[in-house]
Structures are given as C-alpha cells and as structure tokens.
Amino acid sequence: AQSVTQLGSHVSVSEGALVLLRCNYSSSVPPYLFWYVQYPNQGLQLLLKYTSAATLVKGINGFEAEFKKSETSFHLTKPSAHMSDAAEYFCAVSHTNQAGTALIFGKGTTLSVSS
Amino acid sequence: DTEVTQTPKHLVMGMTNKKSLKCEQHMGHRAMYWYKQKAKKPPELMFVYSYEKLSINESVPSRFSPECPNSSLLNLHLHALQPEDSALYLCASSQDGERDTQYFGPGTRLTVL
Numbered sequence: 001a002q003s004v005t006q007l008g009s010h011v012s013v014s015e016g017a018l019v020l021l022r023c024n025y026s027s028s029v030p031p032y033l034f035w036y037v038q039y040p041n042q043g044l045q046l047l048l049k050y051t052s053a054a055t056l057v058k059g060i061n062g063f064e065a066e067f068k069k070s071e072t073s074f075h076l077t078k079p080s081a082h083m084s085d086a087a088e089y090f091c092a093v094s095h096t097n098q099a100g101t102a103l104i105f106g107k108g109t110t111l112s113v114s115s
Numbered sequence: 116d117t118e119v120t121q122t123p124k125h126l127v128m129g130m131t132n133k134k135s136l137k138c139e140q141h142m143g144h145r146a147m148y149w150y151k152q153k154a155k156k157p158p159e160l161m162f163v164y165s166y167e168k169l170s171i172n173e174s175v176p177s178r179f180s181p182e183c184p185n186s187s188l189l190n191l192h193l194h195a196l197q198p199e200d201s202a203l204y205l206c207a208s209s210q211d212g213e214r215d216t217q218y219f220g221p222g223t224r225l226t227v228l
Contacts, residue, residue, distance in 0.1 A: 032214045043119075043205055043219035044158070051214040090157055096213040100170035101146065103217055105157035 002027040002095045004074075006106035014114050019063075019078040021109050023091030026072065032094040033074045034103065035065060039087045047089075050074060061085070086113045118142075119220035121206050127226045130196060136223045138189040138206030144218075146211035147189040149181060152203045152222070164189060165211055196227045 007022040025031050032051050036044040048059025055067045065076045074091065091106040119140045128134050138147065146165045150158035163171035164183040178200075180192040189206055203224055207217040 034216070036219075041203075041222075041224070043121075043221045044207075045219070046216050049214075049216060094213040100163045100165050101209075101211065101213045101215075102148070102160050102163060102171060103158075108155075108157050 002029075002031060002093045002104055004033070004091045004093050004104065004106040006089075006091050006109050008109055009107065010110045010112070012112040012114065013081045015083055016080050019076070019081045019085065019111065021076040021089050021091075021111065023065075023074045023076065023106060024072050025074060025091075025093055027093060033065075033067065034092045034094070035059065035063070035074075035076050036090045036092060037061075037087050038090065038108075044090065047076070081111075081113045083113050083115065086111055119206055119208055119218050121204075121220035121223050123223060124221065125224045125226075127228065128193065128196065129228050130198075132196075133192070133194045135193065136191040136204055136206075136225075138191075138208075138220055139187055140208040140218070141187055142208060142218065143186075144208035144210055145186065146209045146215075147183060148207040148209075148217065149189070149191055150205040150207065152205055158205055162191075193225075196225075198227050201225055201227045 003026045005024045034049045035047040048057045050067045058064045092103040122137045149161040152158045161175045162181045167183045182190040203222045205222045206220045209215040209217045
C-alpha cells in the first residue's frame with residue numbers, strides 16, 4: 001500500500017529564512033506525489049506535483065521540491081519565507097486500484113513564520 | 116478556469132434535519148470527490164465518482180448519501196447526522212488519472228447540534 005509520512009507536525013521559521021518541510025513516501029511502484037497548502041477555513045491549493053518528468057519540481061509562490069528515489073523523499077523547500085506562507089501543508093500520494101484513484105494524505109505540517 | 120464551487124459555505128443543522136451540500140465544476144473533469152476534514156487533520160476520502168458512477172465508498176455511514184446528477188455536479192445529502200459529523204466537507208475534481216491534479220473547492224463548514 002502507498003503512504004506518505006510528514007516529519008514534524010509543526011515547523012517555525014523566521015521571515016526570510018529557509019523553509020524545509022519533509023515528506024517521505026512508501027510505494028512499490030513509481031509514485032505520483034503532490035504538495036498542497038491550506039490556509040485557515042479554505043480548501044486545498046496545489047503547490048506542485050511530481051509525475052516522473054523531472055526530479056526537481058518548481059511550484060507556485062516560490063516553492064520547489066526534489067524527488068529522491070534513493071531516500072524515498074519529496075521534501076518541500078522555499079529559500080526565503082514570507083509571513084503569508086504561514087499555513088498547513090499536506091504531502092499526498094496518488095493511489096489507483098480497480099475501484100478508482102484517490103489521494104492519500106500525510107498528517108500535515110503547520111508552518112509558522114515570525115517577523 | 117480551475118474553480119470548484121461549493122454551497123453553502125456554512126451549515127448548521129439539528130440531528131433530525133435533512134440538508135444537502137452542493138459542488139460544481141466546469142473544467143470538464145470526469146472524477147469528483149467528497150472529503151471530510153476535522154480540525155488539525157488531513158482530509159479523509161468519503162466518496163469518488165468516476166464518469167458519474169460511484170466508484171469508491173470508504174465505508175461511509177448511510178446517513179451520508181452522495182449523488183452525481185451530471186458530470187458537473189456533485190451533491191451530498193445529509194440525514195440524521197450526529198454531532199461528531201461536524202467538520203469541513205471538501206469537494207474536489209480531476210481528470211480521473213492518477214497523475215492528475217485534484218482541484219479542491221473552499222469547503223462547507225458543517226455544524227451538527
């Protein structure tokens with residue numbers, strides 16, 4: 001079964017500092033991986049996704065992630081945090097079986113940004 | 116346009132009420148999803164419709180009844196809910212492939228009294 005694990009339920013950084021949110025996956029087949037962001041009382045917005053084209057994926061709002069098969073990781077980074085980046089971040093893997101396709105989410109990481 | 120709309124934004128209902136949540140997309144997507152999200156938790160999949168047919172039901176209680184009238188609309192009918200059903204209900208849609216992005220609506224905040 002496919003799954004993702006997000007290390008660290010809460011990450012705090014200062015404005016301008018590097019953001020690193022960790023995600024490790026478990027999959028017996030090449031995975032399709034996604035990072036979503038959720039602001040309070042809103043739906044989820046796609047930041048970026050990995051679909052086996054390029055291992056370094058660039059997303060919106062200056063975020064990027066690198067797929068590392070040897071480490072089974074897909075960590076999300078941003079060189080310089082803004083106050084507006086404070087939100088909940090979810091890593092997810094796409095899982096397909098005979099019934100259909102669904103996203104399997106990690107438990108999420110809350111990012112706090114201080115001035 | 117990558118918008119999924121959901122109505123209402125907020126809903127308060129008693130345990131004996133019947134209400135419905137509505138979701139709409141005009142992106143030509145063939146798969147639509149209902150998720151339930153409790154505070155500080157990830158979304159939990161409830162139902163998946165693929166080409167207007169129910170393809171996944173994650174053992175959801177029968178007090179939740181999904182309906183897909185056409186490829187653009189998805190409803191969730193609610194009846195005899197419990198207070199523990201209070202949550203944010205999210206709708207999403209995608210092209211229906213495992214590499215396809217799921218686009219989420221803003222959600223309906225449901226409170227069951």
